[in-house]
Amino acid sequence: MKLQVEQAKEHIGKKFPYSYTISSEELGSDLVAFPWSRHDITISGEFWFDGQNYIVLGDIDSKGDYECSRCLQQTEHERHDSFEEVFSDSRTPSDDVVPFDGEDIDLTELIRDTLIINEPSQVVCQDDCKGLCVHCGANLNVSPCSCESFVVDPRFAELRALLDEKDDRLS
Structure with missing residues (x-):
């Protein structure tokens, strides 16, 4: 050219x-x-x-x-x-x-x-792309997965157990 x-x-x-x-x-x-x-x-x-x-x-x-x-x-x-x-x-x-x-x-x-x-380092298919589930790898744009959405940090597992006990007593 x-x-x-x-x-x-x-x-x-x-x-x-x-x-x-x-x-x-x-x-x-x-x-x-x-x-x-x-x-x-x-x-x-x-x-x-x-x-x-x-x-x-x-x-x-x-x-x-x-x-x-x-x-x-x-x-x-x-x-x-x-x-x-x-x-x-x-x-x-x-x-x-x-x-x-x-x-x-x-x-x-x-x-x-x-x-x-100027090659882009990251490209997304759409601005609101939900990505992949970090646990099972399912494409969240296609359908939600059955994984638990709230995963407790293992360091706080004991505190989570206390909250679960409290919820069980109130039920």
Whole structure:
């Protein structure tokens, strides 16, 4: 994915839009472990020349087949990531500016890095996902389990026994 920037240099400050839809394979064959690697990726944004550098802004829309962090069910999760980078065809090195050959800016590495860095650590199938029962492992979104909902910490078992005795006497 390359941006042709010759025209931007002639029109300082004018913003040029771009939009691409690519397969994840175009970002590299070593990304198959990522959930979004089996779906197309849409990149859109704009770039301009400010008189010295090329500023590139962009949004990446992707989706992937993730495992819910609470109930472990497969769920499709849509992502929206953004990036901003400054490029220069100057031969003067700088920490804030990415060098390029002066003809076109290759966004492949920037998009790849943005997707990897922003990979979500947890995905849930729905905001109110109930997860799995900690005792029997039943998916609580499907149906409630028959496990006792109130489990006493073993350190307080003796106190619980006293409460149970009191309840038995009152009945």
